[in-house]
Amino acid sequence: MGTFDAPVDIVRDAAARALAEDLGPLGDLTAALVPADARAVADVVARADGVIAGTACATEAFAQLDARVTVDWLVDDGGLVGAGTKLGSVAGPLRPVLTGERTALNFLCHLSGVATATHRFVVAAGDRVRILDTRKTLPGLRALEKAAVRAGGGVNHRGSLSDFVLLKDNHLAGVTITDAVQRAHSHWPGRTVEVECDHIEQVEEAIAAGASMVLLDNMTPEGVRTSVALVRDARAQVLVEVSGGITLENVRAYAEAGADVISTSAITQSAPALDIGFDIAVTEGG
């Protein structure tokens, strides 16, 4: 398992769930009408520029459907392709090739959409900063989407609420940042403790309190620059995250303001599907 891959158990379960969803109780009524001995080869082809992700899910879906279907990839997860690029091919009996097409494409199109959106932010932001995802993911698809973010050149924020501590204003009801950070270190020693900061005084307090990461929320690039200066002056090993209202247009300005990582939900929750086609040729028996 490399950094681009989702855990195998999650790929396996997601493929099983997606197939069950699409097969229904009677299976593919239409594919059942084609000759049992017809065979086909299908090309998987990008119809738009983008970054590919989700190949393991597509492979797994066909494997679960029918062991006689083979799937070969010319492009792996993380591959940057142009419209028209052949990504891989699927070969086997016509019926399961037809039946599995949509499930495979639904994974590929969505996850490549996530990877592509991530890649766009990565390019727009430039080399001095990393693009980070959020927990704003589609229910049940988080692990796959986070792998797609990595495929797109981004990096992952928390996988779940149990990864590390992120103190937002509602967690600070009645306590100071200093107290909250100390409490966090005491209860969860060794874990990253991040503090969401809306203004510069909070950044100062978070650094002093020993936070390992600060989240600058909805600040201007100028506010970010000031905050970063504070961190550097303190010679603290504090990672600076910027979030809130990030767009392809303004991400470079935040990057240049000195942020270490910039997070956006746009790359998961609102990433449009990448258009990928499935060109089937019946090879015999049809």
Place this chain on the structure above:
Amino acid sequence: MGTFDAPVDIVRDAAARALAEDLGPLGDLTAALVPADARAVADVVARADGVIAGTACATEAFAQLDARVTVDWLVDDGGLVGAGTKLGSVAGPLRPVLTGERTALNFLCHLSGVATATHRFVVAAGDRVRILDTRKTLPGLRALEKAAVRAGGGVNHRGSLSDFVLLKDNHLAGVTITDAVQRAHSHWPGRTVEVECDHIEQVEEAIAAGASMVLLDNMTPEGVRTSVALVRDARAQVLVEVSGGITLENVRAYAEAGADVISTSAITQSAPALDIGFDIAVTEGG
């Protein structure tokens, strides 16, 4: 269960899966740091114009998390709201209110995004046509997305491959439309049999063969108009679906060409999340 609702078992399973995904093995590290006796009320507020969907999932998520949390909705699924509208409120102990926020919003934002995108197509298309979804949905979320399409004023195409027959060109390898439709009626009597047609001769053959629905794929509005005329002339009860390259800009032209239903994957696979906020007020004990 009305037409807007997803089946209860699916809501229940989706909420359980999403919670498990977000709680992780240790639970919410951060919420565990706030006082156990603090209580909160949160307003769920639309931050953009749109149509709401997914309230049942949000309610279920909090119910599974902690029975002491109450969720009340001022707006139901299908409600058209403006930015700033308060949709409902969540009240209970601060910890589960904080912990459940993201899971609840992930459902609401995505499904309201689907409903909103659907609504936009419905409005753009006008009253003489219905907007139809496709099987291009996010893996594991189809039933919820199809309910959201209904909430947005759209209608549903096949829920799974076992719903009815849709003959595409790859299903017709080596057989005529006439033969294929007869075969479909013979194997699956009583089921809708739809035929994908790329040109007018196929429409003629499909009607004559007894198809109950034709899918006009990637035709111009003019081609659609001609096809519809054919159907009307045949006095056949054939539903005309138009698909392929539908946009908010051209959907009205296709509607005016006489289509009965117009389908697009844009309302599911590429619908951006609706921005919905969660404004928490700690009410006591914090």
Place this chain on the structure above:
Amino acid sequence: MGTFDAPVDIVRDAAARALAEDLGPLGDLTAALVPADARAVADVVARADGVIAGTACATEAFAQLDARVTVDWLVDDGGLVGAGTKLGSVAGPLRPVLTGERTALNFLCHLSGVATATHRFVVAAGDRVRILDTRKTLPGLRALEKAAVRAGGGVNHRGSLSDFVLLKDNHLAGVTITDAVQRAHSHWPGRTVEVECDHIEQVEEAIAAGASMVLLDNMTPEGVRTSVALVRDARAQVLVEVSGGITLENVRAYAEAGADVISTSAITQSAPALDIGFDIAVTEGG
């Protein structure tokens, strides 16, 4: 996947559930007592005349139990056999052959029972009509039973409540058939809309309203004949289903009255098991 096959995911899950049910926490206490190196071959033999179904479930059960067991079928699903016919053979280590016998036979005997009962109705009804199943199936076994019905020469009614619309009298409380059918077409365009009719006036109204299928419930053959005449006169493409009190004795009369499809729960809910034996020969090491 052909028309006789159940969806692979359902076969896989059903086999897993059945094995778990039969293995219990300690496994097969008795098989554990035979020598580990003993090998066996078992003939699967029909002990009565019938139609075979469920071979995929039996194969899957042995595959899940022990990959060293091989299963070969001489007769496929849908095969009509006489008592004494060897259906296939199972070979491998004696222990898993003994352990898997009952699970495999429970699938084969029940599903072949369903296929056989269906076949009897198909033969009794004659060529002019199709035998249709219902939703009166055994809980958790519907998809397998519906595949067995197809193996027996029958066809499938709704797989679930979300397949198409079937308006019964309780759905018509306070509304006319005309209104209900229009409502159905409006909410679920493209879907089959069937109307249950107890008398001829309802048939007339259903046809006029645009129903695509009528269910003549508990009518006499004469009533059916009159209804069919109505449909033919209207030149409507309406499928006529007859249901209620159908037996092997009266099914031909209903067929001759002109029904298109005749449905009965007898083929699923009350189909007796087909007697199938498992003759084991220990080949070595015992």
Place this chain on the structure above:
Amino acid sequence: MGTFDAPVDIVRDAAARALAEDLGPLGDLTAALVPADARAVADVVARADGVIAGTACATEAFAQLDARVTVDWLVDDGGLVGAGTKLGSVAGPLRPVLTGERTALNFLCHLSGVATATHRFVVAAGDRVRILDTRKTLPGLRALEKAAVRAGGGVNHRGSLSDFVLLKDNHLAGVTITDAVQRAHSHWPGRTVEVECDHIEQVEEAIAAGASMVLLDNMTPEGVRTSVALVRDARAQVLVEVSGGITLENVRAYAEAGADVISTSAITQSAPALDIGFDIAVTEGG
């Protein structure tokens, strides 16, 4: 949990699986068309004489579907009723009452069918013997069917292969009954060890070896009588089971031959459904 009840976890899972199977991805298309505010009361009525089983499954199905539906039983599992007897009532919003009807009845009709078939054998056999089920049950439904057997006055053989030891001829390949029984007692001390016997010499050996139960397979009543005499002479606490070819006609003869328990798969694998109706009255709002 009394002797008639199936374990709660199994009832819960079976109801969930059955509902998922029937709701499909879109839910009940037809029920969605009736007014949301309509309410109904349904009488559950036996349409044939029989013994009732499966009420807990029916109740659970409605509870999972909609908490507002109430289910009240006038007859409990094990109740012997005549055709026309009102068994209970279901009240609540019309939509879930309509939607849950079939799932609830599928449990009730099948399990009451099992209980009724059992009861018939119990009555036919008389008081001196107990009717026993087998492992020939429908895949995934064993625990529910075994509870239904108890409701019908029968008793349960092994629930799974891990319950106790049953040595059949294939388990004896190359070893004597004496050796096999000793091996069984050694590996699984305290467990029942039953030996299948085809002739009287095997019965003698099994008793001498210390078997706690003998299964007389396909013997005549006279053979059974001789075997029972052997057991009584040995003053051994050995339970005598008779199996193979048992019918309602011959069961009494076997009972009078002195068997302790008589087993038959007819009561599970081939029990016809008991006809039970669901008479809905719309009470308001329809």
Place this chain on the structure above:
Amino acid sequence: MGTFDAPVDIVRDAAARALAEDLGPLGDLTAALVPADARAVADVVARADGVIAGTACATEAFAQLDARVTVDWLVDDGGLVGAGTKLGSVAGPLRPVLTGERTALNFLCHLSGVATATHRFVVAAGDRVRILDTRKTLPGLRALEKAAVRAGGGVNHRGSLSDFVLLKDNHLAGVTITDAVQRAHSHWPGRTVEVECDHIEQVEEAIAAGASMVLLDNMTPEGVRTSVALVRDARAQVLVEVSGGITLENVRAYAEAGADVISTSAITQSAPALDIGFDIAVTEGG
């Protein structure tokens, strides 16, 4: 499946659950950092004396993680080994070898711990008695622990509450042992009926009532001796179990007092893990 093996379905599910638990949403962050083409061989080595169990679980975990990993065992379940013994080896790509190590060892260390603890009691008790487990097992791990008990030379008491009848004092509220045993035989004919006895009068009554097993709870060895004499005098085939406060020190005394089986929860609920190491050598590409 031999007596040492746990049912395959349970091994499969346990491995899947353990992997999911350890992989988390992002997978193994650390293994993702090593070169994709590095390969490794790992020796599985006992670091303490003991009896091995759980090899099937370890093999299954690696198989589910990555089909390219091979696992070979030099020692099977039930093998008695000294510290330093090489138990087997794991070879394949470095990443999954690293990732699967902990899951595999968690099974091996715990289950070998159970087998080892069992073996110690077996040795201490001597040849005239068998060591029996209890239902005091770790939640979700019972079947695996019971297989480990068998690997350690012990035997299994009830696998679940549905195996056989064990009457304790709370089951006897208001009824005599005689009545309770008769009731048990009547409801569950053929099943073992065991009676827990705290004093000699109860043993007498249980024997007379036809119990097949008595559980002498917290008796002294002398009390056990008296009870055993009673059983032998009655010439009854009653198995005598001793339980309560059994230690490695006193187990021999109870054995010599004539018990047939001696049960203790120490071998499951409180068995310390056996120390087993995993020595990885990177073979290429690292």
Place this chain on the structure above:
Amino acid sequence: MGTFDAPVDIVRDAAARALAEDLGPLGDLTAALVPADARAVADVVARADGVIAGTACATEAFAQLDARVTVDWLVDDGGLVGAGTKLGSVAGPLRPVLTGERTALNFLCHLSGVATATHRFVVAAGDRVRILDTRKTLPGLRALEKAAVRAGGGVNHRGSLSDFVLLKDNHLAGVTITDAVQRAHSHWPGRTVEVECDHIEQVEEAIAAGASMVLLDNMTPEGVRTSVALVRDARAQVLVEVSGGITLENVRAYAEAGADVISTSAITQSAPALDIGFDIAVTEGG
């Protein structure tokens, strides 16, 4: 959910799995023999000194078994109690009280055993250090055991491999610590990066490379003291973990050597069960 609590979904699933495991297909054969109307109250009582954990699992098990059973706790998770302390009471119908006893106790005894073992290390180590768990947990029980560690006063290391980076020697094949740490920060920015060190030079390199945590493996207390001095001299915010061969006897020496956290698998993998009793009194109807 406080720091002592396991996530609700995990408690729910664990209770369901444990109940299914213990109920078996036929349910509790013995409890079915007691009168249906008998009621009972049971005291849950500690029979040894220890710290309590797992009350939520016990409550959940009874709730799932029978909603009429009430469970009240006098001692919460984390409570330190002496032998004889009444922990809580369970009241309801006798049957489910009897049936649920073992499942509830299996959770309580094991998890309190973990909490108690943790507490012993906490006390032995003194106030200047925290006791940390490991990933050496029982398969399928990690989240519950980690909650029990918190209840015992300990803190949690990684919940899964996806929490943070821990570089061991096998991860360093062919690369320097410096390179590996930089790679880790680059791939997983913001995450804790811990480096396992066997000698002082590695500690120096890890600190210089920017590790946030060092794991001193199998060092002497003197080696730990030197390493800690290095860290303090570097004025780095590096957490020092000590692991390997920690016992109740030597833990204080390591604490005094300046470790921040000390980890041991003894508190999870080898924690003996805490002896907890369940004293039932039948209150009526027995």
